[in-house]
Amino acid sequence: MDLVVVENLRKFLGGRLVLDNISFVVDEGEAFCLLGPNGAGKTTTVRVLLGIYRPDSGRVMVKGLDVHENLSEVKRVIGYLPETPSLYDRLTVYRNLEFYGHLFDIRGGELDSRIREVSRLLGIEDRLNELVGRLSKGLRQRVAIARAILNNPEILILDQPTSDLDPGMAHSIRSTIRELNTDGGLTLIVCTHNLQEAEFICSKVAIINRGRVVGYGDIKELKRRLVKIHKFHIETLDPIRNKVHLFSELDYVIGAEVTSDYSVIVSLNRKDLISDLITLMISRGLRIFEVRYVEPSLEDVYLDLVGGHGEA
Ligand SMILES: Nc1ncnc2c1ncn2[C@@H]1O[C@H](COP(=O)(O)OP(=O)(O)OP(=O)(O)O)[C@@H](O)[C@H]1O
Ligand SMILES: [Mg+2]
Incomplete structure (x- = not known):
């Protein structure tokens, strides 16, 4: 099933056309990559997908629903790791997750078991009582990903999930993300300019440059066709x-x-x-x-x- 459909998306920002007719489809269970250099339009595309920006033309559908007409339903099925996630340094990992859970109206025993579940998936179950401000960048990113899946989404959007991490930590986080897709069945949309990351996690890609899709399809097939x-x-x-x-x-x-x-x-x-x-x-x-x-x-x-x- 087509879980996400982006059709002829155009968006002006600051009087400039930054998304120029972007189209792509993400199927259920797929690991999809928005690949492109700095300033290509990856984050802007994601912001339209999340309903933060309205498209100037074109449309974005999630589970058959127009995002901008069904914002609250759509938000329930999407988890989002922003480019620079903000966490509360002076709260523990547990309290950070708890605070976020309340925003999604998850409470009590259900929230506690959900926090333990996402912490286990991200390998931070023994860090729950530590202050976030004392964690390494890699562990912070794990907390931020745990938070992004706290609402049990069907689609997880990750904007440059490993851009600020050392190679070892980047690899271990990529493996965890891949498992969320392969073992957990989460549909992924990963924004990156890292080719290794794109190939390691994803099977399908839209290559974006200057607001346009310049290459699109199954990565293996694309390599054969376009080279x-x-x-x-x-x-x-x-x-x-x-x-x-x-x-x-x-x-x-x-x-x-x-x-x-x-x-x-x-x-x-x-x-x-x-x-x-x-x-x-x-x-x-x-x-x-x-x-x-x-x-x-x-x-x-x-x-x-x-x-x-x-x-x-
Ligand atoms: N609020 C804004 N007002 C004006 N221009 C903007 C705004 N936000 C982004 N842009 C411009 O839109 C273009 C696309 O930006 P975007 O952040 O979507 O790129 P990106 O692919 O996510 O890049 P990066 O890899 O650096 O995160 C860039 O030229 C950027 O300067
Ligand atoms: Mg970006």
């Missing part, structure tokens, strides 16, 4: 180092990187021309041992679509 440079790893039985000049004669070979005396990685602008290349190599006395297609990475697609920079 314009195809890399092959070729191993030979004859030394190749002194034969690389062969490749510079061919206009379909974009690059050749010799990786050992008997191996080279060639980049072609057309995948099917690998057979021509191999035929040529054999005709020039190079016996072939192995040819392997190098799977494109999400980074290849991203850099191709977005370039090395976001906003000009």
Whole structure:
């Protein structure tokens, strides 16, 4: 089922068009990524989804309901981790969660068992009596995620969940987030510019640049479809180092990187021309041992679509 549908969303902020016809669909149970550089429009999109901003045109539906006409119903099914979550430093973890629970009208025994449940999921059950102000950044982020799922949402929106964390902590939090999806069945929308994060947690992506969707779909499929440079790893039985000049004669070979005396990685602008290349190599006395297609990475697609920079 389509849980979230964003259709032709346009939004002006400060007199500037910051979302330009954004469309995407998130299915139930999916881990979806809004991927894009700084200033691309990820947070603005999420704010429209949460009903904080009204769209100037287009619409946003959650569970078949227009967000702006059904705000209270929609808020009940969404959990949200903002880019910079604010917690009460002078309260304990438990009191922070309790305070938030009251905002959702969860009380008494139900609230206590919910706090214990989310703390267990986030691995902070033994920290409940500590002051939030004394926690490390990683643990604070775990508390903030616990808070975001306190209302037992069906959709969890995470805006840059690991941007300020060291690699080890970032990895451990990504694993926890992934489990919320794979084991807990939570539908995720993750905003990030971190390609590793996108690939680790999510299976589907909308790549946003300057307010537009420039790439959209299943990550694996997108990599195959959009990559314009195809890399092959070729191993030979004859030394190749002194034969690389062969490749510079061919206009379909974009690059050749010799990786050992008997191996080279060639980049072609057309995948099917690998057979021509191999035929040529054999005709020039190079016996072939192995040819392997190098799977494109999400980074290849991203850099191709977005370039090395976001906003000009
Ligand atoms: N309140 C505002 N008034 C005017 N312009 C804004 C406002 N909020 C955001 N913008 C602009 O809208 C564009 C998109 O911003 P947004 O915060 O959605 O990007 P983002 O993809 O979340 O970036 P980041 O990765 O830096 O968080 C940016 O150019 C930003 O400067
Ligand atoms: Mg943002």
